[in-house]
Amino acid sequence: MIEVKGLRKSFTLGKRRKTRTVEAVRGVDLSVAEGEIFGFLGPNGAGKTTTARILCTLLEPDGGEAVIAGADLRKDPGAVRTKVGYVPQGGTTTDEVTAREELVLQARMYGIGKAEAIERAEKALAAFELTEFADRACRTYSGGQRRRVDIAMGIIHEPKVLFLDEPTTGLDPQSRAHLWDEVRRLRDTGMTVFLTTHYLEEADALCDRIAIIDHGEIVALGTPTELKHGVAGDVVTVGLNGSGPRAAELLDGHDYVRKLELGDDGLRLYVDDGTTAMAQIMRVLDAGDIHFDTVELHRPSLDDVFLIKTGRSLRDK
Amino acid sequence: MKFLRDTWLIFTRQMLLVWRTPARLVIGFVQPIAYLVLFAPLLKTALAPTGAQTYADAYRVYVPGLLVVLVLLSGFFAGFQLLGELRSGVIERSRVTPVSRTALILGRAFSEVVTLMGQAVVITVVALPFGLTVHLGWLMLAYLMLALMALMACALSYAMAMLIPSPAALGPLINSISQPLSLLSGVLLPLSLAPGWLVAIAEWNPIYWTTNGTRSLFTGNPGDVSVWAGMLIVIALAALTVTWATRMFARQVR
Ligand SMILES: Nc1ncnc2c1ncn2[C@@H]1O[C@H](COP(=O)(O)OP(=O)(O)OP(=O)(O)O)[C@@H](O)[C@H]1O
Ligand SMILES: [Mg+2]
Numbered sequence: 001m002i003e004v005k006g007l008r009k010s011f012t013l014g015k016r017r018k019t020r021t022v023e024a025v026r027g028v029d030l031s032v033a034e035g036e037i038f039g040f041l042g043p044n045g046a047g048k049t050t051t052a053r054i055l056c057t058l059l060e061p062d063g064g065e066a067v068i069a070g071a072d073l074r075k076d077p078g079a080v081r082t083k084v085g086y087v088p089q090g091g092t093t094t095d096e097v098t099a100r101e102e103l104v105l106q107a108r109m110y111g112i113g114k115a116e117a118i119e120r121a122e123k124a125l126a127a128f129e130l131t132e133f134a135d136r137a138c139r140t141y142s143g144g145q146r147r148r149v150d151i152a153m154g155i156i157h158e159p160k161v162l163f164l165d166e167p168t169t170g171l172d173p174q175s176r177a178h179l180w181d182e183v184r185r186l187r188d189t190g191m192t193v194f195l196t197t198h199y200l201e202e203a204d205a206l207c208d209r210i211a212i213i214d215h216g217e218i219v220a221l222g223t224p225t226e227l228k229h230g231v232a233g234d235v236v237t238v239g240l241n242g243s244g245p246r247a248a249e250l251l252d253g254h255d256y257v258r259k260l261e262l263g264d265d266g267l268r269l270y271v272d273d274g275t276t277a278m279a280q281i282m283r284v285l286d287a288g289d290i291h292f293d294t295v296e297l298h299r300p301s302l303d304d305v306f307l308i309k310t311g312r313s314l315r316d317k
Numbered sequence: 318m319k320f321l322r323d324t325w326l327i328f329t330r331q332m333l334l335v336w337r338t339p340a341r342l343v344i345g346f347v348q349p350i351a352y353l354v355l356f357a358p359l360l361k362t363a364l365a366p367t368g369a370q371t372y373a374d375a376y377r378v379y380v381p382g383l384l385v386v387l388v389l390l391s392g393f394f395a396g397f398q399l400l401g402e403l404r405s406g407v408i409e410r411s412r413v414t415p416v417s418r419t420a421l422i423l424g425r426a427f428s429e430v431v432t433l434m435g436q437a438v439v440i441t442v443v444a445l446p447f448g449l450t451v452h453l454g455w456l457m458l459a460y461l462m463l464a465l466m467a468l469m470a471c472a473l474s475y476a477m478a479m480l481i482p483s484p485a486a487l488g489p490l491i492n493s494i495s496q497p498l499s500l501l502s503g504v505l506l507p508l509s510l511a512p513g514w515l516v517a518i519a520e521w522n523p524i525y526w527t528t529n530g531t532r533s534l535f536t537g538n539p540g541d542v543s544v545w546a547g548m549l550i551v552i553a554l555a556a557l558t559v560t561w562a563t564r565m566f567a568r569q570v571r
Pocket of ligand 1: 011012013022023024042043044045046047048049050051089198
């Protein structure tokens with residue numbers, strides 16, 4: 001549904017003498033299948049919004065190709081426009097008008113006739129549980145209600161692909177869960193959803209496949225499970241009492257230990273199969289006469305993936 | 318035709334916004350009406366050398382000048398609103414749709430023009446009890462001239478806003494253009510009171526001609542050279558600035 005090859009875009013900042021070039025997107029390749037929720041995960045300034053705006057025809061790329069729902073981005077941006085919907089990061093409701101007026105206008109801008117636009121607005125309001133507020137000025141809406149109006153505007157013309165730029169930023173957990181359900185519902189109607197986020201949980205729980213982007217480049221791509229398994233099958237954390245360095249020395253070099261990291265919370269061992277590795281680890285520690293307080297087995301998270309690929313954590317920002 | 322339909326769509330939307338923010342509309346009235354009530358009465362004596370003998374004569378000279386100031390200055394500020402809408406994402410939201418790019422800018426300009434003309438009508442009506450009398454046909458022609466001036470000012474302001482997309486820099490630029498244009502056009506007092514050298518400079522100012530044209534229509538001299546010269550000038554300028562603004566807009570926002 002979306003095929004992107006070698007997409008790049010840089011911005012030039014500053015005036016004449018003091019110019020500085022920011023390479024926002026540096027050769028992005030990706031392919032999104034019909035009817036999937038594709039997540040674009042990355043920290044601030046990674047190039048998520050820039051990529052989404054290029055794919056919606058809002059920005060001209062410096063290089064690369066993209067075909068969206070069969071339409072070529074460069075040769076036929078007009079055809080792309082009728083096939084994609086875009087919900088920008090900040091939202092675009094106007095304070096003075098009502099949700100119904102916003103929806104009718106958006107439909108009319110897609111060339112839909114008046115009667116049909118009114119009908120579609122009515123349906124969208126019902127689908128997003130907005131009917132109750134439909135005739136109140138947008139100024140009076142809560143953050144979650146506004147976001148729902150934004151999404152309803154994005155799909156009013158029944159696009160094949162919907163781009164959602166950080167749809168849940170700033171929402172409380174309950175509204176977020178509600179929005180996730182709505183996105184899943186859209187996917188279940190056959191729509192392809194491309195969403196950007198910097199929330200690990202969101203990428204993990206909501207997306208069928210994700211690409212992790214950092215500094216304009218994709219550093220990892222796959223289903224959340226694949227990505228996490230690619231790092232390691234399991235993570236064993238051993239809580240040690242001061243004897244951490246000696247334990248690390250003893251365990252390093254064993255072939256079932258893929259990678260090992262000594263941190264504040266103890267020794268983290270990335271292993272393929274947690275249950276067998278755990279027994280082996282305990283045997284080694286026993287033989288070395290090392291006391292440990294706790295042993296925990298858990299699955300690697302997407303943060304572990306980001307950590308391994310970039311050396312930084314997505315969490316501490 | 319798609320372009321006309323889209324322009325109408327954007328126009329009606331912008332008019333709805335004007336309607337929903339009456340405060341802006343009222344602020345637009347306050348100043349001209351204050352001038353009309355508090356300043357114009359001084360004019361009967363001031364304008365005596367031009368042959369004005371009654372309040373009606375004074376108002377016939379003053380009201381058209383006031384209207385020119387209104388449409389020019391307010392029109393010049395349209396660019397700020399466009400900048401605001403470019404920033405807030407309202408225009409971005411339109412740009413993902415196949416709506417005509419020209420319509421996005423023309424619909425906005427027309428709504429500004431219609432709003433300004435509405436204000437112009439109210440000001441004219443307010444001036445009636447002060448003794449303003451004017452031939453209805455010539456008044457309509459004067460309104461047409463004013464509407465074209467408003468369109469020109471809006472389009473110029475839009476083009477400049479896209480050239481210099483920073484409100485802080487746009488303000489001084491607009492001031493430095495609108496100040497000499499209005500001073501050298503005799504909007505407050507007709508330049509027939511001015512020394513010859515000032516008139517010689519003013520004759521190079523297109524607004525001088527349109528102001529005089531509007532004034533001649535109000536005073537019932539439709540045959541004056543400034544009427545047709547002003548009309549031709551303002552048509553040409555409006556066409557030029559609208560073309561410039563739509564080109565700039567289409568290039569910037571694709
Ligand atoms: N119009 C622009 N002009 C100049 N630089 C820009 C522009 N838009 C984006 N950039 C730069 O490009 C880089 C990528 O920005 P982008 O908005 O795509 O990041 P993002 O991943 O969406 O970040 P966030 O999570 O903060 O939304 C940043 O360094 C940003 O400063
Ligand atoms: Mg962003």
